Amino acid sequence: MKRKRQQGIALLMAMLVVAISAVTATMLVSNQAFLQRRSYHQLDAERLRAYALGLEDYARLFLQKDARESKTDHLGEDWAVGIPGLPIEGGMLSGQITDAQSWINLNSLLTDPVQEAALKALCRREEVSCDFIDALKDWIDEDLETRFPDGAEEDYYSSLDPPYRNPNRPMADRSELRLVKGVDAESYQKLKPYIIALPEATPLNLNTLSRPLFEALNIARKEGEGFVDADRFIDEREQDAFSSLQDFEKRMKARLSEEQKKALAVSSRYFLAEGQVLQNDKTLRLNALIERTGRSGSRVVWRSFGEFL
Template sequence: MSRTPSGIYRRQRGVALVTALLVVAIATIMAVQLMGRQLYDIRRTQNLVEREQAQTFIRAAEDWTMELLLDDRREGDAVDHLNEFWAQPITPPPFEDVSLTIRIEDMQSRLNVNGLVGATGELVEPEALRLSRLFTSLDVDPSIVPAVADWIDPDTEVRFPDGAEDDYYSRLDPPYRTANQPMASITELRLVRDMEAEAYERLEPFLAALPEATSVNVNTAPPEVLQTIADGLSVDDAQALIDARPPDGHPDVADFMQHEVLAGREVAENLLAVGSNWFLMRVEVRLGNTALRGETLVFRGDTGTARPVLRRQGFL
């Protein structure tokens, strides 16, 4: 069959039309992809900028906190109590599209687990007693305390009868080893033998893992901690100690010890204080679509200096 010129022309025109439509479709797809990638890159850049700005606000809050704590020490005495400005929830003046909330906690209102073991690895009995009392009052088995000491002490000798060293942990699945050094974070307590998650949640608000041995500040400690300073103290006794606090705090430990609740009781007064050097700053920053939380452990020295010791950050 012969093909007429007009038929060939119609077929060529149809092929050209299909080709043109295909080119347009491909160009459209590429344009959509490029636009999507551009929007993604813009959003990613915006998120990075917002996060960088939020981190800057956290560092600024950290500097402000340290200056606030130093001013508190310079303007007053060595007494720290819960009626001071630093102990109140702090909301700075609002910035454009930014909300900032700061909380400062006295970490010497807690029991410091790293004080459980002395410099040469020996068990500090008064600290062990306080920790055992806290465990008991919160319905946690106090037999875990020797295992906590074994986790911290520098040797691999198991404390009798309830300690635990590498021989125990290496047989777990997965296996791991003891730290044999002070805890860097109280979360390490979850790794100690027989420490269940529920028990840890009850203990965590009253424990700290500070780099050095510390005393408990009787002006800021909650009743659960004050209950541990002597045998036989009830929750009501601890609350009575709190109710008797002067508005500006006890000026010294001797004044605190005058309370009738403590009469005739054996108290390790050298492990008590009315001032603090260790504080935890918690800050929340909301900026645009970014919500960031930061924590900084701050050490305020007696020589008029303050420094950050440990930082943590995460998204809300």
């Protein structure tokens, strides 16, 4: 098994080299004509960008390969290993893929009472007020009716100095939460490790979510009182990933409510790819949200580049 996995990773590294060389070769050819006119600084920046995009291509290939080979997504799979450091000329590449459905999706809160209850539990854990949840729903929902008691719509935001508008549609990025009534910088920083904003409502993946998030879900035991123990859950998951929600219920002696069955899953559609390119003392970071579409497709939902130092 271990040997098979090492072979798998070796193959993926080879795929990465191919992806990277394709992208840099294209860049070099297209650059020939402009070479005279461009400064070394610009060329360095473009080269870093090309490598970062190569990493992103690689992450997509990796996730597509995984979708063909397995029906579940868990932390023992090749995509979760990451690239600790691949030498390139004058530097190093590194990257990792994280399951974006291991975090509470702010855009699920309109329709998913389970993620809402979990977010409230995490607020208590982090000792921050979660009075912003009404306002968060108003921020996202299409209507202009203010929820009682803590909601906020256009009349509230337009009275601020400076005024701004709430979009009345799903959040494009979790950082929008900072603009919602009742959220200050400190509470945002405390909640940040648990949240993300995905383009649609999504379930949480039991095979990848964190221990504190599992605790926040308060999953009932089948017999007796109380909740499924988080340590036992993590141990069991490390032994073998859950193949279905029924498998989870059986092995953990858990009783999922109908709402929890809708809010939880054992596979994922969205992943966050992070890459870092270091070359000639310059660094470029890339973050991309990748959506897996079906068994063989994928698309980049958004991408952002970090500073070029």
